Amino acid sequence: MFLETKNLTKQFGGLRAVNSVDFSIEEGKINAIIGPNGAGKSTFFNLISGFHRPTSGQVIFKGKDITTLPSNKIAELGVARTFQTTxxxxxxxxxxxxxxxxxxxxxxxxxxxxxxxxxxxxxxxxxxxxxxxxxxxxxxxxxxxxxxxxxxxxxxxxxxxxxxxxxxPEIVFLDEPAAGVNPDETEGLAVLMQKMAEKGITVCLIEHKMSMIMKLADKIMVLNYGEKIAEGTPEQIKNNEAVIKAYLGGSAIA
Amino acid sequence: MEILIQQLFNGLTIGSVYSLVALGLTLVYGILHIPNFAHGALYMLGGYITLTMMTSAGLHYWLAIFVSILVVGLTGVLLERLVFHPLRHAPPIHDKIAAIGILLFLEAFAQFVWGADYQSMPTPYDKVINLFGITFTSQRLLIIVSAIAVMILLYLFLKKTFIGSTIIAMAQNREGANLVGINTNKVAMLTFMISGALAAIACSLAAPINLVFPGMGHLVILKAFVIIILGGMGSIPGAIVGGYILGFSESLGATYVSNDYKDIIAFVLLVIILSVKPTGLFAKEGR
Amino acid sequence: MAAFFNQRNVIALLVLFSVAFPFITQNEYFLHIMTLSFIWMIGVYGLNLLAGYTGYLSLAHAGFFAIGAYSLGLLTVKAQMNFWLAFVLACLITSVVGLFVGLIALRTKEHFFAIYTLCVGYIIYLVIDKWESLTEGVRGLIGIPAPSNIGPIAFDNALSIYYLVLTILLLVILVVYRIVHSLNGRTYLAIRNSEDLAQTIGISTMKNKLTVFVLSTFFAGLAGALYASFVRFIGPDIGSTAITFDLLTYLLVGGIGTLSGPIVGTIIIVWVSQQLQFLQDYRMLIFGPVLTLLIIFYPRGIVGGVVDWRHKYQEKKNRKLSVNSLVKPEKQVKEG
Structure with missing residues (x-):
């Protein structure tokens, strides 16, 4: 496995922001994490990139346990990330x-x-x-x-x-890369992400723009209330009962 | 044993003053996230105004304190409007430097107007009382009683009045407060007003058992910072409890450790706290 | 016109002026003031490296200044040590104390860092003031020797000490210039800009901050040691917060985070203070509000203001140019 999380959990006070998430990222592909607001997506990123220590669970990158490494060491290993606002x-x-x-x-x-x-x-x-x-x-x-x-x-x-x-980097984590830009520009950014993947850099992004994700991603994970409720290709996700329920029953797609 | 009781009483006295100063500081920090380095200068200003009102204008002690509260409170509001409000979006280093500028100005101002000499403040409560084998002036008793009264009043104001609860709301969540229609500008000004008033009360009460001079705010403000870090930045009960803890440790330390180094106790305490917990005691974990 | 006032020319001019200064005026007193200004500048450069480039406002620098001064004083007066050995040791002692303070202080951020260092500064001051058996307390330390000869060069008059201090100042400026205009300088700016971002691009923020902090205290100690050997008498007051605030004022007026800011600010304030002799203790009536107003309206001081003005000027020119032809702006204005 290229990069994977095992039982990754983060607790803030009484709140479980990320609850026991197993996720594996495929090398050279575009991976996406989606979910309603407050589903724990950013926290998940923060755990992988070493900004927060998980309460329990592991992050493994190319066979090496990076769970407790500081973020600058993780960056040295070839894991890069962006923030929602730079x-x-x-x-x-x-x-x-x-x-x-x-x-x-x-x-x-x-x-x-x-x-x-x-x-x-x-x-x-x-x-x-x-x-x-x-x-x-x-x-x-x-x-x-x-x-x-x-x-x-x-x-x-x-x-x-x-x-x-x-x-x-060998892998980049992009936190809402297309937030706050217009549709034309979003298209351009999507092309850029594909270009990165073609160059052999694995991409993992959080995004709200569903149409973009469905076109772009090779693999999608859906988080809701900190838990993984689905994982698979865009086709599989579209038809997944739990996902539809989460989006219709809970907060709307932002 | 008698020494111990005497020192505990003294600790209660200084602790009361510290708590009042720390309360003003923590209120401003809670609402605006400004570490107001000029708070000690407001304290000093409060002392001088009370003194001047008594000696030059011949006002009674309580009346003089009342004038002092008004003047220092308004000075606080002025500072908020003219200095901190324009800086609310600036990098965090800016408001600290601005506050230092104010501090330097107010001290030079006091020296210019009132001179650099140490002055003593008269008080109508200088009777010596002997009770349970401890000796104290009635001024010390007055400090404790008034400080506690002020704290209770402040508590009632914050908890029982609408305007008070807006302060609490804003301390908890500024954006949220803005959304539910609280006029955050008004609350900020009010907070500075209360903060200044508390400083004026604290100094007017403490001055008769100390002396009045331009640099009198230095140590007090530093200790107040230690207290609110001890009690949690922005926490009201924390400021009160922290104030008394420091008051007791100082009076006991002066007797049982070293009188020369009693002023260091607070700072050593702080250095230890921040060494162990860099974000202070009772800090909330961020997301 | 604007191009003339670039970094190099300004510095070259200042160097030329300061070398020629003793020949321009024969007034001993002016020479004394100038030497003292140079010493402050070294301290201000220390503060600038830390506050200006990493964004950490240290309020303990007068304390480190005093450690440098007292180390030199005690080693020469009480331990009878050779002057230059004591001088080097004084700087090292300050840096070592800086290292230990930095290790803890730099775990805190923003307000906590400022308050923490303010308290550290106060502890240093109180220790110097109260530890009478070592420091002589409020009586102060007298009879500190002037720098001893280096080979044939003797430092027995005001002029030679002036040039000694000037030489050291120029070295400090050179070191700071090189650091700021290197990968290291970029690293520090990245930290000031956003520590989280710096950390994600693989920068060990703690290591870098600590390096700067130690270097910054080294400069403060260096300034202190020079001060002690120049004034020949030191008291606990040199460690008081008033001195920290003075240094901060020099820095802010000149321009925090700019290379020439410490020179400009110190010169202006020291000379204005000389002109305002009659105000003496009340000079903060003016400088206090100046500090506050500057931070509101010109947070990067005089030098920063000039740089911004030049940026605007440059951009106007570029815009005019690019209307006619699509040229790239070839020369960018460097940070002041």
Whole structure:
């Protein structure tokens, strides 16, 4: 298995935000997690990426137990993620914002910086090249030298993708990548996600835009009140009784 | 044994003052999430105004305190309007620096107007009382009784009146409060008003057994911060209990450990707490 | 015109001016004030590296300044140690204390960090004030020696000490410049911008914050040691919060998170204070509100204000250009 969770559970006070979820992510595919608001999707992401410690259960990535690793170590292993809103450093250029994304693959320390060593110079170039490469990949070369404050919402989403890609990930977790952008732009982002999968990067996303998910995803998991109620291909999910009930009986699809 | 009782009584006295100051600080933090570093300066201001009203205007002690409450309360409202309100969306480092600016100004202002000298505040309650083998002035008794009375009044105000309950509601959930139609601006101003008033009361009560000087707020505000971290930032019962805990530990520490280092107790306490729990005692776990 | 005021030119000009300063004025007193300003600047750079680039507002820096000063004082006066050895040790002692404080303090965030460091600063001050058998308490420490000779260079007059302090300041600026304009500097900015995001892109935030914190206390200790050997007398007051607030004022007026901010802010405030001699104790009547107003209207101080203005200017120019031809803006204004 590529990445899987076993019995993953997170309890906040009396509330079980994620309850005993078993889920496996398929390599090189586009995996999606859907569910009504408050179903525990973001918490599930936070558990995998090391932001929260699970109350019980395990996260296993390529045979290695990463449950208790801090998030920066998890990133080093090749697991990247984005947030619903990315706080870019507005006074810097887009390129400057993305350069730091490759920092984890470099080794130069404070002394290198003070002495301006060859290693530092080489690694600075390496980071810059990487940033240029991923900005090209996400189609943002034209705004690379613009200030981050001056780019559109959709471009900001793409910068978030670029930042995640700059870490050289094997899998990226995208938290509502298309929230707050219009349908045309959503289409463009979907194409970008397919491009990532084609490049061999496994994608896992949380999304509310159902039409997009049904077209895009290879595999879907449905969460409701922190529990997995269904898992399968888009076709299977569409016809699943429990899913229909959850969406009709509970909160509406947002 | 007598020393112990005497020290416990003293602890009760300082604890009462600390609780009042911490209450003002915690209210503002609970509503606006501002650590008001200028709160100590408001405290100091309260002392000077009461003193001036008594010595220059010849007002009675209680009347002077009343004027002080009004002036410092309004100063609080002014600060909220002019400084903290414009900064409500700024990065968290900004409101702290703004508060420090206010603190520096108020202290320089006090020194400019009233001078740097230590001054003592007269009180009509300077009778010495002997009871159960302990000796104290009636002012100390007054501090304890008034502080508790103020706390009860504050409690009744917050719990029993509509306007008080809006403060509680907003402390619990700002956006929610906004949604149900609470005027958050009004509540913020009111909170600063109460906070300033509490500082003025605390200082006016404590000043006769201490001295009045421009830097008198320094230690008090630092200790108040320790108290609200001890009791949970924003928690009202926490501020009261924390105030008394610190009061007792200081008076006992001064007798049984070292009088020189009694002021350190609070900070060592804080350093230990934050070392063990970086988000303070009673912090809620975020999602 | 705007292009002329870039980073390098401004710094080169300032360096030139400060080297030539003793020849411009023969006034010993001015030289004294200038040397003192340079010492403060070193401390302000320390504060800036931490507060400006990682976003952690430390209110304990006067404490670290005092540790540096007292370490030097005690090692030379009481332990009779060689000056330069004591000087190096003073900086190291401060950094080690900084390391231990940082290890705990940096687990806290935002308000908690500010309050925590404020308390640490106060503890340092109280310990210096009360531990009379070691520090002489309020009487202060007198008879601290001036820097001893380095080879043929003697530091027996105001002019030579001026150049010594200036040299050290320039070194500090060089170090800070290189750090800020390197991958490390980007890393720190990423942390200031969003710690969660920094952590997800694989940055060990604790390690980086701790490095900056220790370096920042090293600069504070360095400034303190220089201060002790320059003024030759120290009292507990140099560890009081008033000094922290002074440093903070210099930084804020100049521009927090900018490279030249500490120079600009310190020079302006120190010289304005000199002009306002008659105000002395009341100078905060002016600087207090200035601090508050700045943070509301110009949170990045004078230098930040100038940089923003240049950004706007540049953008206007670029827009004009790109109307005619679709050129990329070739030169971006660098962070001040």
């Amino acid at each position: 706080n870019l450093f507005e006074q810097s250029t887009v390129l400057d914002n993305v350069i730091v994304g490759h920092r984890l693959r470099t080794k130069s320390n404070l002394l290198d910086a003070i002495l301006r060593t060859k290693r530092l110079k080489a690694e600075e170039k390496q980071c810059k090249d990487k940033a240029i490469e991923v900005l090209d990949f996400v189609g943002l070369t034209h705004v690379a030298h613009k200030q981050a404050a001056g780019i559109s919402q959709e471009e900001k989403k793409r910068v978030a993708f670029a930042l995640a890609l700059a870490t050289d």
